[in-house]
Amino acid sequence: MSRASKAAVRDSRSGAGPTVAGAEPGPNPGATAKFGLFGEVLTVGLLITAAGLAVVTLPIALAAGVRHLRRFVSAEDSRAGLFWADVRRGVVPSLPLGVGVVLLAAVLLIDIDLAGSGVLPGGPVVAAVGWAGLAALVTGILLVAGAWDPDAGWRSALRAVPARAASDPAGTAYLLATGVFVGVVTWMLVPLFIPAIGCAALAVVAIPARRRRTV
Template sequence: MAAIARPRRQAFGEGFALFAECLLTGVWFALAAIPVVTVPAALAAASRHLRAFSEGDPTSWGSFWADFREAWRTGWKTGLAMIGAALVLSLNLAVLAQEGVPGRPGFALATFVVAGLAATVLLRAAAEWAPGERWRDLFARALDGTRTDLGGTGILLGGVAVLAATAWALWLLAVPMAGCLAGAAVAVRRRALQRAEEDAGE
């Protein structure tokens, strides 16, 4: 009995430590994302930090900010594109909020779905980021993963919905939840890699 209980306690401790690290990383992410245009770089740094932590590699506050600076240096255009896309979607919702627009519910739902899918693509790209990677290549792989890994896409869409709901209820909750969402992206990435290895082994 003791031999069985010890691994369970250890697994619980490791899982709780990862959860706590996700919450802390959410705070770091929020600080880095204050200018808004830096959101992709902040996500990339947060995901790489959590990836290293989950794999037992050395990582720290300093390495997070070093990754953030590198991701921003190569990905500032991505931040501008993200803001542009968000403005277009927001304008679309503002138009749909007006009375007399035909098919408002359907178009509003489609807008939210597009926004959610765009967020999942960004999360997948950020989870893949490493120094030297080109964002164009990251988004190409993220789009392919979004299309082929429907289970992972569903997980990330659910995470985006939970983040939106918690932010709507109490905006401060979005800070720790952002770290959890980055952790979900890292988990989806690992899940896809494990499936690819299993398929290759067969």
């Protein structure tokens, strides 16, 4: 096979070029270019940060970022305009969820702070409950973002969370670790939130699609 033919087959399998007979595209063809995927993750991090500046819009920003990366790794149309189209469709219905998440997070953080100050009796227990609540909240937001679809809406995404978490406990644990990672790197240096949230969006896409060990 000539060099040109090999290049054509490679591009066909990666989704970067026209389909060649006998060369079926592999899974996630858009993810075969590692540097391109890295650049797209950074781009998505910027988009999510820009759309989530109001804080209460973070759920829709993350959900739109997840959908954007799904399109990219599938070698589908992944223009930034489609990200903003998802944001526009989902931002108003997402506001109750965003406000609720912000209020709950604020209550948990206040409890943790008070527990550390010694004002509350049973401070260590209160702090442990607070951190566990934050972990559950962050994991839930990642699960909801992965389940959201502009046609089905947020209620459908919320109803799907328990089943998704129960069907893949290991994947849920990975998402929890992802949330912890975003929190830690942001605490270390706030600008790192941009690449970290992009990585979180990629994790929401990649974790359910990973190979699972069969018994």
